[in-house]
Amino acid sequence: MRFCFKVKQGNNDSPALKIIVTASTNSTALCLSINRLSLLKSLQKQRLTMSFNINRRDWLKKSLIATAGLSAASTYIQRAQANPTVRRELQMSLSPDFQLENSFVGINPPVVMKARLGANENPWGPSAKTKEALIEAVGVSNRYGMQSRAALVKLIAEKEGVPENYILLGAGSSELLTASMVAYGLKGKIICGDPCYISGNEEKIPMEKVPLTKDYQYDLDAIAGRLNGSQSLVYITNPNNPTGAILPADQLTAFINKVSDKTPVLVDEAYIDYAKNPKTDCMVASINAGKNVLILRTMSKLYAFAGLRVGYAIAKPEILKTIAPYCSGGFDISVPSFAAAVAALKDTDFQHLTLTNTAESKKYLYDFLTKAGYSYIPSSANFVLFPIKMKGQDLMSKLMAEGVMVRRWEFDRQHWCRVSIGTMDEMKAFTDAFSKIAS
Numbered sequence: 481m482r483f484c485f486k487v488k489q490g491n492n493d494s495p496a497l498k499i500i501v502t503a504s505t506n507s508t509a510l511c512l513s514i515n516r517l518s519l520l521k522s523l524q525k526q527r528l529t530m531s532f533n534i535n536r537r538d539w540l541k542k543s544l545i546a547t548a549g550l551s552a553a554s555t556y557i558q559r560a561q562a563n564p565t566v567r568r569e570l571q572m573s574l575s576p577d578f579q580l581e582n583s584f585v586g587i588n589p590p591v592v593m594k595a596r597l598g599a600n601e602n603p604w605g606p607s608a609k610t611k612e613a614l615i616e617a618v619g620v621s622n623r624y625g626m627q628s629r630a631a632l633v634k635l636i637a638e639k640e641g642v643p644e645n646y647i648l649l650g651a652g653s654s655e656l657l658t659a660s661m662v663a664y665g666l667k668g669k670i671i672c673g674d675p676c677y678i679s680g681n682e683e684k685i686p687m688e689k690v691p692l693t694k695d696y697q698y699d700l701d702a703i704a705g706r707l708n709g710s711q712s713l714v715y716i717t718n719p720n721n722p723t724g725a726i727l728p729a730d731q732l733t734a735f736i737n738k739v740s741d742k743t744p745v746l747v748d749e750a751y752i753d754y755a756k757n758p759k760t761d762c763m764v765a766s767i768n769a770g771k772n773v774l775i776l777r778t779m780s781k782l783y784a785f786a787g788l789r790v791g792y793a794i795a796k797p798e799i800l801k802t803i804a805p806y807c808s809g810g811f812d813i814s815v816p817s818f819a820a821a822v823a824a825l826k827d828t829d830f831q832h833l834t835l836t837n838t839a840e841s842k843k844y845l846y847d848f849l850t851k852a853g854y855s856y857i858p859s860s861a862n863f864v865l866f867p868i869k870m871k872g873q874d875l876m877s878k879l880m881a882e883g884v885m886v887r888r889w890e891f892d893r894q895h896w897c898r899v900s901i902g903t904m905d906e907m908k909a910f911t912d913a914f915s916k917i918a919s
């Protein structure tokens with residue numbers, strides 16, 4: 481039997497590196513995952529060992545390894561600045577699409593998906609009005625998108641209450657996030673929470689990771705205390721991914737007031753639409769107050785645009801100018817997507833439907849977990865993270881074999897499962913499969 485080893489870099493949703501072992505005499509592929517520390521040891525010893533002994537020391541050691549890798553990451557960012565192909569690669573590792581594709585590696589034969597709960601997509605859309613606008617715009621898609629782009633920028637600026645030159649469009653927010661990582665990564669370290677949406681990318685992004693508090697919240701005091709001029713940007717995902725926890729607006733505003741004159745703050749608000757009061761929980765007021773804040777938004781979640789690719793940045797023009805050289809500024813968005821985005825932003829009925837359905841499915845999941853003896857982190861997003869009693873990779877593979885896709889994490893001495901909120905049928909498919917596997 482011959483084994484073929486393929487080493488894959490961990491993606492942003494999963495800090496672990498993956499080793500995919502394919503037995504060439506057998507059609508069944510095994511997908512194993514080991515943590516970074518184990519991987520280094522394994523490679524040194526020239527043999528594959530599996531270690532899932534996760535403890536706080538490992539977590540801290542991982543942070544040290546990340547520090548050692550800082551110069552490699554700085555070199556990578558310089559290459560990304562100079563070379564669009566490298567930038568594209570960085571964007572791929574920041575994109576859930578790519579991560580989703582990776583989740584299928586090792587599953588053979590392909591299963592019929594009963595519940596796609598791995599990328600925090602919106603299962604209820606696109607809305608009827610979005611589809612109508614899309615189809616209608618196909619008829620004028622022989623024309624370039626200048627006017628459609630202007631119409632979308634105008635609508636977003638009105639909705640957010642900022643001038644139009646405070647908006648920069650992107651083909652999804654991954655494009656704008658990548659541009660921000662390149663623009664600021666060239667100037668210093670990106671300081672972020674651990675874990676957060678970008679924290680698995682320390683080989684590519686020069687970063688300093690600050691562990692979350694015991695309540696799995698951003699440790700804003702610790703982040704402020706670490707700022708010493710070597711960091712060029714603070715990155716906050718709010719609500720955080722993977723935890724779903726949201727920072728109270730007054731705390732985040734106070735933090736911004738304290739640090740942003742010296743170190744700009746990027747607030748990734750991909751899930752802000754699921755918060756209790758999106759208008760006041762978001763940080764637009766800080767931008768209007770003249771602060772050095774860059775907000776990133778995606779239409780992939782509440783508006784069900786994951787495949788249509790529309791996102792935007794909000795900031796004062798001098799900040800947008802910093803990231804603009806590394807992104808398309810909306811020129812990669814098609815005319816039908818522009819038209820669909822305008823329709824979707826106006827379609828408040830669909831937005832309410834999504835929020836009502838999300839609340840119902842989330843409550844079902846919370847009740848199930850409580851009854852089954854599992855705790856969870858209360859979520860202000862369209863996913864829930866909970867600690868599991870088995871290895872994350874085992875759970876993920878077994879659920880996948882049942883047609884249920886989820887994501888896994890390892891941090892703070894724990895294996896974790898992140899379940900996106902889907903339709904009730906999807907949630908039932910998850911709870912049925914989970915009960916079978918984990919009880």
Ligand SMILES: Cc1ncc(COP(=O)(O)O)c(C=O)c1O
Binds near residue numbers: 780
């Ligand atoms: C926190 C966060 N930021 C950004 C993105 C990227 O979204 P997109 O590129 O689809 O706009 C995601 C996607 O899951 C996310 O979770």
